[in-house]
Amino acid sequence: CGACQRMKPHLETIAAETDATVLTVDIESHLETAIEFGAQSTPTFVLFVNGQPVKQLRGAQTEQSLRDLVGRYNS
Numbered sequence: 001c002g003a004c005q006r007m008k009p010h011l012e013t014i015a016a017e018t019d020a021t022v023l024t025v026d027i028e029s030h031l032e033t034a035i036e037f038g039a040q041s042t043p044t045f046v047l048f049v050n051g052q053p054v055k056q057l058r059g060a061q062t063e064q065s066l067r068d069l070v071g072r073y074n075s
Contacts (some may be wrong), residue, residue: 043059
C-alpha cells in the first residue's frame with residue numbers, strides 16, 4: 001500500500017542504525033501470517049522481544065515514534 005511504501009525508508013534507517021531486526025511481510029502473499037498477528041489494517045507493526053510479540057501499532061507512524069518504541073524495549 002502507499003503508506004507501507006512511505007514507511008519503507010524509515011524502517012531501513014532504523015534497521016541500519018539500531019540493533020533491531022526489521023522484517024516486512026506482504027500480507028497479500030502471506031495472509032495466514034497477517035491473521036496470526038491480527039493485522040487488520042496496513043501498515044501494522046509488531047514489535048517482538050525475545051521472539052514474543054509485545055506491542056502492535058496500526059497505521060502509518062513517524063520514524064521517531066518507531067525509534068521510541070524500539071528504544072523502550074531495547075534497554
